[in-house]
Amino acid sequence: MTAPQAQPEINEPSPAMIGLIDDERIKNAESEPGNWLAYGRTYEEQRFSPLTQINKSNVADLGVAWYKDMGTNRALESTPIVVDDLMFFTTSWSRVYAVSALTGEELWFYDPKVPREWGRRACCDVVNRGVAVYKGKVYVASLDGRLIALNAATGEKIWEVDTITDRDRFYTITGAPRVANGKVFIGNGGAEYGVRGYVTAYDAENGDQVWRFFTVPGDPALPFENPQMEMAAKTWKGGEWWKVGGGGTVWNSIVYDPDFNQLYLGVGNGSPWTRVIRSPGGGDNLFLSSIVALDADTGAYKWHYQTTPGDNWDYTAVQDMALADMEVDGVDRKVLLQAPKNGFFYVLDRSDGELLRANPFATVTWASEVDLVTGRPVENPELDYTENAKWVLPGPLGAHNWQAMSVDVDAGLVYLPAQDNPLIYEMVDTWKETGIYKRNPGGWNTGLEFGRITQILIDNLAEQPTPKGYLKAFDPLTGEDRWVIEIPHYWNGGVLGTSGGLVFHGDALGMFTAYDKENGEILWQYNTYTSMLAPPITFEADGVQYVSILTGTGGGDLFSGEPLPPVSEHASLTYNNSGRLLVFKLGGAVELSVPNHRDRTIPAQDMAEVNDSAIARGELHYNEYCGFCHGLVVRSGGAIADLRRMNDATHEVFNQIVIDGIYGSKGMAGFADVLTPSQADDIHQFVRARANQDREVSLGNKKPELAQLTWQ
Numbered sequence: 001m002t003a004p005q006a007q008p009e010i011n012e013p014s015p016a017m018i019g020l021i022d023d024e025r026i027k028n029a030e031s032e033p034g035n036w037l038a039y040g041r042t043y044e045e046q047r048f049s050p051l052t053q054i055n056k057s058n059v060a061d062l063g064v065a066w067y068k069d070m071g072t073n074r075a076l077e078s079t080p081i082v083v084d085d086l087m088f089f090t091t092s093w094s095r096v097y098a099v100s101a102l103t104g105e106e107l108w109f110y111d112p113k114v115p116r117e118w119g120r121r122a123c124c125d126v127v128n129r130g131v132a133v134y135k136g137k138v139y140v141a142s143l144d145g146r147l148i149a150l151n152a153a154t155g156e157k158i159w160e161v162d163t164i165t166d167r168d169r170f171y172t173i174t175g176a177p178r179v180a181n182g183k184v185f186i187g188n189g190g191a192e193y194g195v196r197g198y199v200t201a202y203d204a205e206n207g208d209q210v211w212r213f214f215t216v217p218g219d220p221a222l223p224f225e226n227p228q229m230e231m232a233a234k235t236w237k238g239g240e241w242w243k244v245g246g247g248g249t250v251w252n253s254i255v256y257d258p259d260f261n262q263l264y265l266g267v268g269n270g271s272p273w274t275r276v277i278r279s280p281g282g283g284d285n286l287f288l289s290s291i292v293a294l295d296a297d298t299g300a301y302k303w304h305y306q307t308t309p310g311d312n313w314d315y316t317a318v319q320d321m322a323l324a325d326m327e328v329d330g331v332d333r334k335v336l337l338q339a340p341k342n343g344f345f346y347v348l349d350r351s352d353g354e355l356l357r358a359n360p361f362a363t364v365t366w367a368s369e370v371d372l373v374t375g376r377p378v379e380n381p382e383l384d385y386t387e388n389a390k391w392v393l394p395g396p397l398g399a400h401n402w403q404a405m406s407v408d409v410d411a412g413l414v415y416l417p418a419q420d421n422p423l424i425y426e427m428v429d430t431w432k433e434t435g436i437y438k439r440n441p442g443g444w445n446t447g448l449e450f451g452r453i454t455q456i457l458i459d460n461l462a463e464q465p466t467p468k469g470y471l472k473a474f475d476p477l478t479g480e481d482r483w484v485i486e487i488p489h490y491w492n493g494g495v496l497g498t499s500g501g502l503v504f505h506g507d508a509l510g511m512f513t514a515y516d517k518e519n520g521e522i523l524w525q526y527n528t529y530t531s532m533l534a535p536p537i538t539f540e541a542d543g544v545q546y547v548s549i550l551t552g553t554g555g556g557d558l559f560s561g562e563p564l565p566p567v568s569e570h571a572s573l574t575y576n577n578s579g580r581l582l583v584f585k586l587g588g589a590v591e592l593s594v595p596n597h598r599d600r601t602i603p604a605q606d607m608a609e610v611n612d613s614a615i616a617r618g619e620l621h622y623n624e625y626c627g628f629c630h631g632l633v634v635r636s637g638g639a640i641a642d643l644r645r646m647n648d649a650t651h652e653v654f655n656q657i658v659i660d661g662i663y664g665s666k667g668m669a670g671f672a673d674v675l676t677p678s679q680a681d682d683i684h685q686f687v688r689a690r691a692n693q694d695r696e697v698s699l700g701n702k703k704p705e706l707a708q709l710t711w712q
């Protein structure tokens with residue numbers, strides 16, 4: 001006879017009951033609307049919640065229920081998974097948290113210990129967009145390319161696999177894994193540096209590889225992996241794309257479609273960006289910038305639709321895809337919706353990839369339209385930049401990037417964070433002079449002239465289109481805007497719509513806002529004092545509806561740096577870029593203190609060694625190696641150190657940082673593989689000169705000649 005067992009506490013789940021999401025639960029997600037079971041809430045990834053406890057009539061009473069400081073000032077992009085009162089999410093450096101959804105109390109924390117030197121291999125910050133939870137396991141992909149399965153109850157590692165085929169190349173993973181049919185699917189990033197993209201399916205139970213699909217052909221002298229690679233290779237003409245890598249990374253969207261047991265891959269841009277280098281004989285360069293449908297069980301190719309044939313602008317089609325059932329021209333269709341970087345909103349029939357609509361959702365200048373008969377864009381020949389620099393909209397940050405949209409099927413609308421964000425494209429000088437392009441294994445390989453980017457911008461400022469940010473209620477079938485909110489900065493957060501009649505959105509100004517989904521009227525607003533990129537989610541725990549969001553900007557926009565003017569509107573530059581999880585409920589009364597303003601003074605510079613020729617040389621190297629993180633014209637965007645504000649002690653060890661990598665453990669790897677000590681000296685002098693210039697302006701001694709130099 002045994003002693004009676006103690007009854008478990010209410011709300012304290014037994015370990016065997018934690019994270020028990022399976023295919024059936026995700027397929028039937030509408031029957032448990034209080035949970036957020038998958039990346040886009042359901043397999044359809046519409047990110048539209050049926051919850052209504054928080055609604056138009058009471059949203060004004062929303063307040064903070066609890067919050068958690070995440071101890072980072074790098075961007076937070078994660079979508080939490082919420083299941084049975086627990087929340088699972090990631091932060092910078094691929095760290096994973098499991099917390100109570102009611103209180104934020106930590107159940108466990110897992111750190112994959114990404115080598116901080118890997119930060120240099122990431123084009124777009126050390127971010128992570130979230131986990132998948134499935135049958136008692138939590139799956140996270142680390143920045144350095146590992147896929148890791150954790151025990152959902154304890155955070156202990158169950159298995160780990162290396163997903164990277166070539167560790168000499170700069171592959172990274174920032175995307176959330178997806179799960180279905182007992183498999184975990186993951187892609188990778190790295191096309192800016194020069195890699196070949198692919199997606200791999202692993203057995204969810206033990207990590208065994210099930211299939212792998214490459215998105216672009218490799219060296220045609222070697223055997224093709226499958227018939228589709230042979231077909232794709234015929235669309236790459238001339239050139240030696242495989243030496244740079246070809247690109248086509250699937251770094252964000254992978255969507256499982258239970259209706260057809262299909263997996264859709266959102267495929268990225270070319271490596272290098274410029275097609276005249278990549279494929280000088282022309283051709284579409286399959287499967288760059290495409291949506292590719294595969295059999296989810298075997299990885300066998302089913303169909304593709306290419307949004308940007310012969311991509312020339314970094315126009316990835318990796319942006320979130322949503323699935324829906326929709327009436328189009330009087331016919332019930334199973335459709336796929338995507339707003340990729342190139343500025344056209346695609347509606348495809350997901351049974352066969354047929355193009356149904358492609359309406360522009362922002363300012364588009366690279367093409368006049370997409371021909372619905374041929375399915376191809378009509379390019380604007382006037383913006384061919386092979387000979388001369390041209391401003392093009394959208395630029396490489398896209399008319400829409402990874403920041404999530406929300407699909408309101410009943411209203412026939414998509415709530416979409418969009419932007420007009422141009423770039424001046426100019427072919428790289430070395431190629432113009434010699435006709436030869438050589439891969440740089442330690443840096444970006446775009447084929448564009450980034451070394452002289454400041455001068456190119458100054459020379460072409462008069463024609464610069466004005467950058468703008470938007471939140472739009474967009475009808476993908478008619479191409480009309482139902483309403484538009486204009487936001488002074490372009491780089492804003494993801495979107496959540498709800499049946500409570502609300503659209504939630506966090507922006508660069510630090511405002512977390514609930515809009516009336518009918519007309520865009522502001523119904524509630526909360527100042528987080530931090531710029532946001534992450535998408536909000538909503539869930540219900542113990543009968544109470546919550547809305548949550550992670551704060552902290554950075555990501556793909558480190559390069560643009562400090563917006564000008566006025567910086568004062570940008571929350572993360574004015575205050576701090578504090579990574580925080582905020583969770584709201586009706587009547588929530590937790591008060592957060594207002595943070596202090598940043599010290600934005602620029603110290604006096606020792607200009608004794610600084611001379612014009614060193615500045616000129618240093619500028620080229622800075623723009624090639626430093627500017628992508630530390631910001632254009634040495635003005636940081638808030639997430640990474642602003643080099644104009646280095647103190648004397650840091651100046652003293654500048655070359656040890658840049659060459660020897662003494663700050664490697666802080667995320668700043670050394671660059672001895674690509675820079676000599678004397679080149680680092682030149683960069684140092686350029687940084688001092690820029691700091692001195694901006695200091696003189698701030699003291700009123702000089703005119704702000706670079707003030708207008710931004711594409712904020």
Ligand code: CA
Nearest residue numbers: 191192269314
């Ligand atoms: Ca890219």
